[in-house]
Amino acid sequence: MGGDYAPGVAVEGVAAALYDFPDYEIVLVGHAAKLAFYLEKYGIADHPHLKVQHAETVVEMRDPSSIALRAKRNSSMTVCARLLKEKQVEAIVSAGHTGAAVASTKVLVRTLPGVDRPMIATNMPAQGGRFILADGGANTDCEPHHLIQFAVMGSIYAEFLYGESSPRIGLLSVGGEDIKGNKLTKEAFPILEQLPLNFVGNVEADAIFERAADVLICDGFTGNVFLKCSEGLARSTIFWLKSVFTKNMLRKTSAMFSRNAFRELKSFGDAEELGGAPLLGINGICSIGHGSSSPKSIRNAIRVAADCIKFGLNEKIVESISQTHTTTRELAAAAAAAQP
Amino acid sequence: MGGDYAPGVAVEGVAAALYDFPDYEIVLVGHAAKLAFYLEKYGIADHPHLKVQHAETVVEMRDPSSIALRAKRNSSMTVCARLLKEKQVEAIVSAGHTGAAVASTKVLVRTLPGVDRPMIATNMPAQGGRFILADGGANTDCEPHHLIQFAVMGSIYAEFLYGESSPRIGLLSVGGEDIKGNKLTKEAFPILEQLPLNFVGNVEADAIFERAADVLICDGFTGNVFLKCSEGLARSTIFWLKSVFTKNMLRKTSAMFSRNAFRELKSFGDAEELGGAPLLGINGICSIGHGSSSPKSIRNAIRVAADCIKFGLNEKIVESISQTHTTTRELAAAAAAAQP
Numbered sequence: 001m002g003g004d005y006a007p008g009v010a011v012e013g014v015a016a017a018l019y020d021f022p023d024y025e026i027v028l029v030g031h032a033a034k035l036a037f038y039l040e041k042y043g044i045a046d047h048p049h050l051k052v053q054h055a056e057t058v059v060e061m062r063d064p065s066s067i068a069l070r071a072k073r074n075s076s077m078t079v080c081a082r083l084l085k086e087k088q089v090e091a092i093v094s095a096g097h098t099g100a101a102v103a104s105t106k107v108l109v110r111t112l113p114g115v116d117r118p119m120i121a122t123n124m125p126a127q128g129g130r131f132i133l134a135d136g137g138a139n140t141d142c143e144p145h146h147l148i149q150f151a152v153m154g155s156i157y158a159e160f161l162y163g164e165s166s167p168r169i170g171l172l173s174v175g176g177e178d179i180k181g182n183k184l185t186k187e188a189f190p191i192l193e194q195l196p197l198n199f200v201g202n203v204e205a206d207a208i209f210e211r212a213a214d215v216l217i218c219d220g221f222t223g224n225v226f227l228k229c230s231e232g233l234a235r236s237t238i239f240w241l242k243s244v245f246t247k248n249m250l251r252k253t254s255a256m257f258s259r260n261a262f263r264e265l266k267s268f269g270d271a272e273e274l275g276g277a278p279l280l281g282i283n284g285i286c287s288i289g290h291g292s293s294s295p296k297s298i299r300n301a302i303r304v305a306a307d308c309i310k311f312g313l314n315e316k317i318v319e320s321i322s323q324t325h326t327t328t329r330e331l332a333a334a335a336a337a338a339q340p
Numbered sequence: 341m342g343g344d345y346a347p348g349v350a351v352e353g354v355a356a357a358l359y360d361f362p363d364y365e366i367v368l369v370g371h372a373a374k375l376a377f378y379l380e381k382y383g384i385a386d387h388p389h390l391k392v393q394h395a396e397t398v399v400e401m402r403d404p405s406s407i408a409l410r411a412k413r414n415s416s417m418t419v420c421a422r423l424l425k426e427k428q429v430e431a432i433v434s435a436g437h438t439g440a441a442v443a444s445t446k447v448l449v450r451t452l453p454g455v456d457r458p459m460i461a462t463n464m465p466a467q468g469g470r471f472i473l474a475d476g477g478a479n480t481d482c483e484p485h486h487l488i489q490f491a492v493m494g495s496i497y498a499e500f501l502y503g504e505s506s507p508r509i510g511l512l513s514v515g516g517e518d519i520k521g522n523k524l525t526k527e528a529f530p531i532l533e534q535l536p537l538n539f540v541g542n543v544e545a546d547a548i549f550e551r552a553a554d555v556l557i558c559d560g561f562t563g564n565v566f567l568k569c570s571e572g573l574a575r576s577t578i579f580w581l582k583s584v585f586t587k588n589m590l591r592k593t594s595a596m597f598s599r600n601a602f603r604e605l606k607s608f609g610d611a612e613e614l615g616g617a618p619l620l621g622i623n624g625i626c627s628i629g630h631g632s633s634s635p636k637s638i639r640n641a642i643r644v645a646a647d648c649i650k651f652g653l654n655e656k657i658v659e660s661i662s663q664t665h666t667t668t669r670e671l672a673a674a675a676a677a678a679q680p
Contacts (some may be wrong), residue, residue, distance in 0.1 A: 079499050127576050141523050143638075174561055174564040175439075175600075176567075182480035205565045205566075206568040206569070209574075209575065209576040210572070210576075220514075221514055221523075222562055225514065225562055228514075228545035229569045230548065232544075232547065232548065232550070233570055233573050234551065235546070237605075238467075239467045241605060241609050244601040245601055249606075251600075253603050254594045254601070255598070257590060257594045258594040258595070261584040261591050264587075312478075
C-alpha cells in the first residue's frame with residue numbers, strides 16, 4: 001500500500017511475478033477492498049498462488065517511522081513484518097516508507113544473531129560495472145562496530161549479486177590516505193584491516209564510480225546523502241541535456257537521431273532490474289523498493305528476494321558475523337580507548 | 341607550487357590577472373629558481389605589480405595536513421599563510437593541498453572573532469542556477485554550533501555571490517521532515533530556526549539540485565562526500581555518453597553535430613568561472629582552487645578574492661556572527677542538554 005502509485009503498481013508487479021515464476025507463493029498485504037479492483041484488473045483475483053492479507057491502514061510518507069509500531073499497528077508494513085516474524089513468509093517486499101520498514105522489521109522480526117543494526121544495501125552504477133553502497137540509509141548515527149558489520153554483510157551480498165568470490169570492501173572517506181576521515185571512519189579503519197575481508201582501504205566518493213571497490217561502507221546518513229545526491233544529479237543531467245538539445249533545430253534533429261543513445265544512457269542509472277535494496281541483517285529477507293517503483297521493479301524485487309533465500313544469504317551472514325564477532329567487538333573497544 | 345600542474349599554471353594565471361586587472365598587486369610564493377622559467381615564458385619577470393617570495397618546499401598531496409606547520413614551515417602554503425597573518429597581503433589563492441591550507445591559515449592567521457572553525461564554501465551547479473555547499477570539506481567532525489556558524493557565513497557569501505538579499509539556508513538531511521536527520525542535524529535544526537536567517541528547513545541531497553535552497557549546510561565530511569560524489573558522477577556521465585555515442589556510425593555523426601551542445605552541458609559543472617572556493621571564517625581572504633585548476637581558474641580565483649575584499653565579506657561576517665553569537669551558544673547548549 002506504500003509508494004507513490006500504490007496499490008495498482010504493486011498488484012501489477014505481483015501479477016508479473018506470478019506469471020513468470022510459477023513456483024512462488026505470494027501474499028499481498030493491504031486494504032482488501034482497495035486491492036480487489038486491481039486484482040480483477042490484472043486477472044489474478046483467484047490465482048492459486050496468491051493470498052490477500054488485509055491491513056487496515058498505511059504508513060504515509062510523511063509519518064514518523066515509529067508510527068508503524070505505535071498508532072498504525074495494522075498498517076500494511078507492520079502486518080508484513082508480523083508475517084515475516086511468524087515465519088508465514090520467508091521474504092517481504094515493499095515500496096513504502098523506508099524508515100517504517102526498518103523500524104518494524106527491527107523490532108518485530110529482530111536482527112540476525114550477532115547483527116546489531118540492519119542496513120540497506122543499495123546497488124549503484126559505476127563505469128563499466130556496479131557497486132554496493134552500505135548503509136544506504138537505515139542508520140543515521142553509527143558506531144565503528146556497526147560499520148564492521150556492514151562490511152561483513154556487504155561482502156556476502158556482493159558475492160551473491162556480482163558472483164565475486166572476494167569482493168573489494170572500501171571505506172567511504174574524504175581522502176584516499178589512511179590518515180584521513182572523520183572520527184567514525186578513523187576508528188573503523190584499523191578494525192577493517194584486521195578482518196578476513198578484502199579491505200582495500202579508504203575510498204573517495206568520486207573514485208567509487210571508477211570501481212575502486214565493490215562495496216562502499218559508510219554510516220546511513222552519509223550513504224543516504226550519497227544516494228540522493230546521485231539521484232538528484234542524474235535528474236539534473238537529463239534536465240541539462242534537454243535544455244542544450246532543444247536550443248535550435250540542428251540540435252533537436254541530432255537529439256532525435258540519438259534517441260536510443262539517450263535511452264541507453266538513462267538505463268545506466270536504472271534500478272529496475274533489481275527492483276529494490278535489501279535490508280540486510282534482519283532475520284528474514286526484506287527488500288525495500290523506491291517509492292516510485294514500476295511494476296517491473298516490484299516483479300524484480302520479488303525475484304531477487306527469492307534468489308536471496310535460495311543463495312542462503314542470511315545463513316552465510318550469520319556464519320561470517322560469528323567468525324568476526326569477537327574480534328570486532330574487542331578491536332572496536334580498543335580503538336575507541338586509543339582515540340585521543 | 342601546489343596543484344597538479346604547478347607552478348606553470350599558477351604563473352600563467354597570474355600573468356592573465358596582471359594583464360586584466362592593472363590595480364592588483366600580486367605576490368607569487370614558491371621556489372624562486374623554479375618560477376624564473378615560467379616568469380620569462382609568460383613575460384612577467386619584471387612586472388611592476390608582481391613580487392616573488394621564495395619558499396623552499398612544497399606540501400605534497402600525499403602529506404598529512406599538519407606537515408605544513410611542522411616539517412615544512414618553509415612550504416609555499418605556510419609562507420602564504422604567514423604573509424596573510426602579517427597583513428603583507430589581503431588575500432591568498434592556492435590550488436594546493438586543501439587540508440594544509442586549512443591547517444596553516446587556522447593556526448597562523450587565526451579565525452575571525454566569533455568563528456570557531458573556518459569552512460569551505462563550494463559553489464555548485466543546480467537546475468537553472470547554483471547553490472553553495474558549506475562546509476565543502478574543512479571540518480570532518482562538527483558540533484551543532486559549527487553548523488550554525490557555517491549558516492551565518494554561507495548566508496553572507498550567497499549575498500555576495502548571487503546578490504540575494506535574503507538567501508535561503510537549507511540543512512542537508514536525509515528527509516525533508518523536521519524529525520529526520522542524524523544527531524548533529526537534529527540538534528542544529530531548532531537553533532537554525534531561531535536565528536535571523538532565511539532558514540528553509542531540512543533539504544535532501546536530491547532536492548538541492550532543484551534549487552530547494554541557496555546555501556546547503558552540512559558537516560565537512562558529508563559535504564566532501566557530496567562534492568566528490570557529484571564530481572565522480574559527472575565524470576562517469578561523460579564516460580557513459582561517450583560509450584553510447586560511439587556505438588555506431590549514426591550516433592557518431594549525431595554526436596559530431598552535437599559537439600556544441602555537449603560542450604555547453606559540460607560547462608554547467610564548470611568551476612572555472614569562480615576559480616576556487618573560499619575558506620570562510622579566516623581573518624583574511626583565502627581561496628582554495630582545485631588541484632587541477634587551469635590558468636583561467638587561477639586568474640578568476642584572484643579576481644573573486646579581490647571582489648571579496650571590496651565587498652567587505654569578512655567585516656560583514658564578523659558583524660553577523662556577533663549578532664547571533666550569544667543566541668547560538670545558548671541555544672546549542674540547551675539543545676545538547678535536551679537531547680536524550
